[in-house]
Amino acid sequence: NDRVSSASLPSREKSLVIALAMGERKLPGILAAVNRRLVNGLITDERTAAALLAAS
Template identity: 95%
Template sequence: PTLALAAEADVTFVGIGDLGPKAPLYEDGFISEAELKSLQKAGGIAEIVGWVFDREGRMIDGITNDRVSSAALPSRERSLVIALAMGERKLPGILAAVNRRLVNGLITDERTATALLGA
């Protein structure tokens, strides 16, 4: 029922987590250090609700994406998917998510917005 309800949302707010040494997925215990390194080796740079993607915004095949239990990102054609993200270490992930249209809205701070416009 929860996943079905999430799929019907008109607006979804998500965060973008980086996959650096202090990746939230790792620090919060969702993935092991070995899995973090495997994701990085596969090109993973960021995640949205646990779904890991690369610099081009493409989802990483396998590894931890095979077991993500969070809702899939809703259709950006039918709803708003707004990311809330800021900071230098998140820039590659924000760029990938915006360029690949994983999200169609962004709330950030002025410093991050300036860096994104300069990229």
């Protein structure tokens, strides 16, 4: 792929990445993002937070 050009992505360790998600339907996606360390902050509601803690 000598003809492919792209910009480098910022380092995840140095970047603040905050997700905003709530609801039972979002639990698998939230868990995947948190477990893969794609986000380092989460804004959610109390019910979703309790479900996340119970699932982990």
